[in-house]
């Protein structure tokens with residue numbers, strides 16, 4: 001795991017000390033809110049509907065057990081005993097008091113964590129495939145590159161006041177688990193014909209009010225050119241990006257308005273000019289970083305116990321069917337721990353659960369944990385022989401829900417239960433859908449299905465790329481939910497299409513149920529997923545089940 | 558034609574906790590909307606908002622929110638403001654625990 005060097009440590013401490021002074025001056029009234037707001041946002045502190053919210057970065061989603069325990073301690077000491085894991089691989093605390101925030105930041109620095117650049121028009125926390133370094137299908141671990149990008153972008157003088165926020169995601173595999181096509185820059189490790197590693201670079205993806213799928217800027221960029229090339233992209237955007245209109249300021253609009261070919265020409269030109277400035281120091285740094293991401297010492301052991309436990313315990317079998325993914329090392333598995341117990345708030349973990357996860361990671365998981373953008377926690381390296389014990393420990397902590405990738409594994413943003421920008425609630429909708437599917441006992445039969453919910457057009461809940469997306473709106477002072485269909489955040493990324501008129505809070509759960517039951521009738525056989533059926537049939541038959549009373553719904557299709 | 562002025566209250570977030578607060582007619586910040594001053598005159602409302610916004614060491618982000626006269630005092634009109642009088646719906650946190 002990456003360890004802070006002296007510079008990192010001093011930098012983070014200094015930022016905390018600065019912020020402590022700023023908080024004091026805000027409390028005694030010598031800073032107004034207008035003056036303080038940009039300062040607090042730079043340190044991840046938001047003001048929401050009922051309280052402040054502190055957003056803590058979990059770089060590329062990777063944590064060790066000591067860090068997870070510290071997150072639990074912070075939840076107990078300064079919050080209400082829980083934390084919220086988000087789609088940006090961050091953790092958010094919903095109830096900190098202003099006076100305590102500098103102490104919280106110091107407690108984070110104690111375990112090499114911070115909240116810097118989790119907000120504002122800067123390059124945000126770089127996200128990565130949550131199975132990085134473990135997945136059987138990856139070319140290489142993408143996290144060293146994410147860390148290199150983080151070091152380059154943190155406090156980068158040229159990029160503190162970009163036209164708008166800037167998000168980078170990296171994956172090492174063809175299967176896109178990091179939604180790289182919905183990021184400002186998406187990076188995918190690929191091999192060229194000579195077998196050398198490089199990047200496919202996508203640019204201009206994004207969600208929000210104008211969703212766009214990223215476009216390929218280059219199919220192969222040598223690893224050594226990563227920083228100068230990214231710097232070229234960001235500086236072209238910094239000049240060209242529209243500062244006149246907040247809604248047109250993201251790079252997706254710059255790319256859309258100028259065309260990918262024009263952007264490519266400008267980036268290439270800029271890249272040619274600045275490349276020499278990167279004299280290889282970055283490559284020396286990368287080599288150093290890479291040693292910090294060396295794989296753990298994998299063990300060898302018999303796996304008979306695992307097979308026997310699967311036969312003996314149907315609950316364990318069901319869990320291992322849904323919550324495990326193939327690992328690159330022999331005899332190992334990747335465990336996805338669902339933070340989506342039916343009826344609970346997606347992504348919320350209590351401090352006891354965080355400590356249980358830390359203990360399990362320490363005992364059985366080479367001390368590593370990940371936060372996934374799907375708001376679950378990953379134990380990336382568990383030997384199969386330890387799976388029965390891991391399952392038992394997860395059960396004891398109420399963390400053994402077997403629903404990864406299924407209908408109740410819902411992404412939901414905080415919505416109007418917390419967020420000041422929301423137009424409707426999203427959490428209760430997620431809770432009710434999950435509860436309903438649990439009652440129906442159908443989700444295993446339904447199979448892979450991604451439902452994603454946002455409480456406003458900003459799309460923090462990724463609804464545009466949900467197979468079923470739900471967007472909460474305010475229609476004349478009443479919560480109203482709009483459904484989109486056929487979205488996909490994977491390597492075949494697609495933006496969902498609006499199905500038709502929205503539903504009230506009472507109607508939305510039955511509407512989702514109709515849609516899913518309708519799919520069961522429409523699919524060719526059990527192997528055809530919801531998304532595949534939608535792609536084969538088009539929106540028509542799905543709209544017909546969604547709006548059964550609408551005359552001509554079938555014809556309109 | 559300009560829209561007719563509808564009654565308002567002044568609301569903000571308390572500086573230290575971030576909790577929702579409302580301005581009373583005796584210039585206190587109350588945690589209870591029922592104690593708020595209901596503003597029915599537009600010019601007076603604008604003036605009160607200026608005064609409220611100046612109290613930077615007590616609150617953040619003062620604004621005018623629609624309200625109506627209820628039995629016990631002003632009540633929210635919009636669901637967003639109603640949530641602010643209670644707290645989130647997924648846990649018994651926030652104001653609803655003190656009710």
Ligand code: HEM
Pocket residue numbers: 046048053085086087088092164167182205206207208209250412413414419420421458459460461462
């Ligand atoms: C206080 C709460 C939050 C605020 C004020 C907020 C604000 C915003 C805004 C304004 C946008 C639109 C940006 C644009 O299109 O230019 C946005 C997008 C986004 N936010 Fe949030 N957000 C909040 C919470 C969250 C949470 C909890 C998550 C993760 C679960 C999240 C993840 C995202 C993502 C993934 C996007 C869309 C991707 C993109 O940037 O294109 N946000 N947010």
Ligand code: SF4
Pocket residue numbers: 413414415416419420421422423454455456457458459460461
């Ligand atoms: S989508 Fe809207 S409601 Fe949800 S967290 Fe983002 S800004 Fe808030």
